[in-house]
Amino acid sequence: MNNIAILGAGFSTSTLCYYLNEKDIKVFEKARGPGGRSSTRKVDDIGVFDHGLQYISPKDKNFSEFLKLNKSVKQWDGDFVEIDGKVSVLPPSEKLIGITGNNDFVKSNINLDQCHFKTRIERIEYQNDHWKLIDDSSNEYLAKKIILTLPQEQTNILIKDLDLKFEIKENFMKPCFTVMLALKESPIFKHSGYVIKNNKIISWCANESSKLRDLNNKDLTLLTLQTTEEYGFANFKRYRENKEYILNEILSEFLDIFKIDESEVIHKNVHGWLYAFSENQSSEVFWDDKKYIGITGDWFTGGRAENAWINAKLLSEKIDRS
Ligand SMILES: Cc1cc2nc3c(=O)[nH]c(=O)nc-3n(C[C@H](O)[C@H](O)[C@H](O)COP(=O)(O)OP(=O)(O)OC[C@H]3O[C@@H](n4cnc5c(N)ncnc54)[C@H](O)[C@@H]3O)c2cc1C
Structure with missing residues (x-):
């Protein structure tokens, strides 16, 4: 069992991999490689x-400084x-x-050995103290914590039956x-x-x-x-x-x-x-410190890479504190 499973291999996940204090991470991505909407x-x-x-x-000074440190x-x-x-x-x-x-930034922080590409996660289930992920070929994976970085509609589909204190809004x-x-x-x-x-x-x-x-x-x-x-x-x-x-x-x-x-x-x-x-929905990224599930993405605050970075960094701080 991995400590953290992250769904999606885009800008948000790249940021999480950089900031999270946890290195036992597995990334699940439906595409052939990393990038998501930052694709080449x-x-x-x-x-x-x-x-x-x-x-x-x-626009954000910290994001600007962070990018300038990145050699790619x-x-x-x-x-x-x-x-x-x-x-x-x-x-x-x-x-x-x-x-x-433009996928260089994403690639620079994600370790490819941590990734399962061409793996679409179709269902996630909470099982008392860990998560079970089921992919489109019915393979199962276990993780103590799970983070979703998918676009809004794809997130809604995966969490709709989970009984989380997260307000599901229309895509x-x-x-x-x-x-x-x-x-x-x-x-x-x-x-x-x-x-x-x-x-x-x-x-x-x-x-x-x-x-x-x-x-x-x-x-x-x-x-x-x-x-x-x-x-x-x-x-x-x-x-x-x-x-x-x-x-x-x-x-x-x-x-x-x-x-x-x-x-x-x-x-x-x-x-x-x-x-x-997406427009700015002025929502805050989600972390459940009992079930250990997090949700982030650019769409919480508007569809730009900077928002993906700000929100993923915020989530990594919440996770590290819990
Ligand atoms: C055409 C276009 C132009 C843009 N131009 C700009 C710009 O100029 N400047 C700017 O700042 N931003 C721009 N953006 C927005 C920017 O690309 C995004 O803000 C950023 O890439 C979002 O990153 P993310 O990691 O949050 O989401 P994503 O990059 O969408 O990553 C989510 C990943 O989840 C994967 N996924 C989805 N469902 C599943 C599943 N069930 N199982 C496994 N994997 C799954 C997807 O394949 C994807 O790789 C543009 C976007 C587009 C589409």
């Missing part, structure tokens, strides 16, 4: 796309502009990214899509990031090539597009039925905005995030 897609001969978290702009983080340089009929340069602000990809997390594109090297994209205003489909375009990562093919221009929440909401069902349709609809809008011919596109892919962002 590598495409052979093309390069690296941050198709989840785009960058970190730390660097500044994302260049101009960031807003497109709203005309192009205007935005005021400069600190933007931090991973040196090789407020919103979907979006990201499109990963490689174009023949294009002189049009001289800025690092583009905020697209007043467009029903696309809200943001990141110039991945401007991140200057070693794996990026220098003969190509790599871009990641992010859609509006409204488009995500309206189209998630369709995405599940016909991914290609959604990809081509977003692509066609992009080509129109930037006046580019489709023949310039040499790689395209889309990823749908069902639980991408």
Whole structure:
């Protein structure tokens, strides 16, 4: 039996692994590797796309200092502009990214030997003084303490029958899509990031090539597009039925905005995030010091990595005190 089982291998878990005084930890993650929504897609001969978290702009002084101690983080340089009929340069602000990809930060604190990947936990049961976890292949694991770092809806599903003093609120997390594109090297994209205003489909375009990562093919221009929440909401069902349709609809809008011919596109892919962002719900992270179950995540206070860090740090302090 492990001392602590943590569900999810994203930014929250990375923070917990760093701060918890306990090292006998097992991490259970449904995906193939660590990252969660701070994820990076590598495409052979093309390069690296941050198709989840785009960058970190730390507001909290402690978070900022913490990030600067992390050797896997660097500044994302260049101009960031807003497109709203005309192009205007935005005021400069600190933007931090991973040196090789935005999952670098998560990877830097999670020991891979502690992880069970491709393991979706489907049920958890309290058994007097410990927890039983059951995965999607009916394997069972035991742990004295358990921490959930999953998006809100996935947390709600696992805890609904547990009789905890935790208020289950309706899921407020919103979907979006990201499109990963490689174009023949294009002189049009001289800025690092583009905020697209007043467009029903696309809200943001990141110039991945401007991140200057070693794996990026220098003969190509790599871009990641992010859609509006409204488009995500309206189209998630369709995405599940016909991914290609959604990809081509977003692509066609992009080509129109930037006046580019489709023949310039040499790689395209889309990823749908069902639980991408949340508003600040002003909730406090949960720790039950009798049953030893904790719940955290960015969504308690708003869908940003900084909130994932603040909340996970807070939970680790509660656990260490109990
Ligand atoms: C497209 C996009 C762009 C973003 N841009 C920014 C940005 O620019 N700046 C910023 O600060 N934040 C941004 N964010 C938000 C940021 O990514 C999150 O705040 C942060 O990654 C949350 O980390 P987490 O560990 O709390 O949750 P997650 O990263 O969601 O980790 C939860 C993990 O749990 C796993 N999981 C779920 N259910 C189960 C289960 N039953 N069993 C096992 N594992 C399970 C999931 O696979 C996931 O890996 C963005 C998010 C998205 C989607």
